[in-house]
Amino acid sequence: MRVEIRSFREEDLEGILRIERLSFRDPWPRTFFSYISRKAPDLFLVAEEEGAVLGYVIGEVREVMLSGLPHRLKMGHIVNIAVAPERRRSGIGSMLMLEVERRFRERKATRSTLEVRESNSAARSFYKNLGYEETGRVRAYYLDEDAIIMTKNLA
Ligand SMILES: CC(C)(COP(=O)(O)OP(=O)(O)OC[C@H]1O[C@@H](n2cnc3c(N)ncnc32)[C@H](O)[C@@H]1OP(=O)(O)O)[C@@H](O)C(=O)NCCC(=O)NCCS
Numbered sequence: 001m002r003v004e005i006r007s008f009r010e011e012d013l014e015g016i017l018r019i020e021r022l023s024f025r026d027p028w029p030r031t032f033f034s035y036i037s038r039k040a041p042d043l044f045l046v047a048e049e050e051g052a053v054l055g056y057v058i059g060e061v062r063e064v065m066l067s068g069l070p071h072r073l074k075m076g077h078i079v080n081i082a083v084a085p086e087r088r089r090s091g092i093g094s095m096l097m098l099e100v101e102r103r104f105r106e107r108k109a110t111r112s113t114l115e116v117r118e119s120n121s122a123a124r125s126f127y128k129n130l131g132y133e134e135t136g137r138v139r140a141y142y143l144d145e146d147a148i149i150m151t152k153n154l155a
Pocket of ligand 1: 023024081082083084087088089091093094095115117121123125126127129
């Protein structure tokens with residue numbers, strides 16, 4: 001297996017939508033992925049093997065605001081990640097996360113953070129395995145469920 005992690009390309013979109021629909025009960029629409037790919041293409045990463053999309057991660061870097069003023073502190077945020085069901089548990093998700101975290105560090109982000117459904121025990125274990133800690137909860141973050149906030153120090 002020769003899996004490559006690289007930035008998103010337009011031709012990845014169909015493969016991404018297939019994985020998104022297989023992975024989430026409330027999948028993002030095509031327009032959302034197109035929007036993100038224009039807004040922050042270098043933090044939208046794809047795992048590819050011989051032309052086939054196996055997974056993707058979308059990150060963003062936010063500058064922390066205090067009283068409405070930008071602060072020096074920058075945080076990486078994992079917006080979305082999924083791996084094709086038939087290729088899970090082979091390290092692809094971890095490869096995607098490590099590369100997006102590397103790109104967060106390049107942009108001087110000192111922490112990485114994400115929200116995960118409370119019931120998504122697979123993803124919670126996945127993130128813990130990568131060094132994320134559960135640091136909070138947002139009530140009713142999803143229409144039907146709370147989110148657990150997980151955070152990792154990137155220093
Ligand atoms: C979460 C997800 C991206 C993980 O991708 P993956 O490529 O399967 O993950 P990896 O193979 O890199 O897993 C690394 C480690 O994470 C943990 N892990 C991953 N999946 C797990 C599961 N289903 N149950 C328990 N632990 C799991 C294990 O420690 C695993 O190591 P191991 O396989 O040696 O035991 C994938 O399960 C997925 O696409 N889920 C559906 C979408 C989703 O829930 N996204 C997260 C939204 S917040």
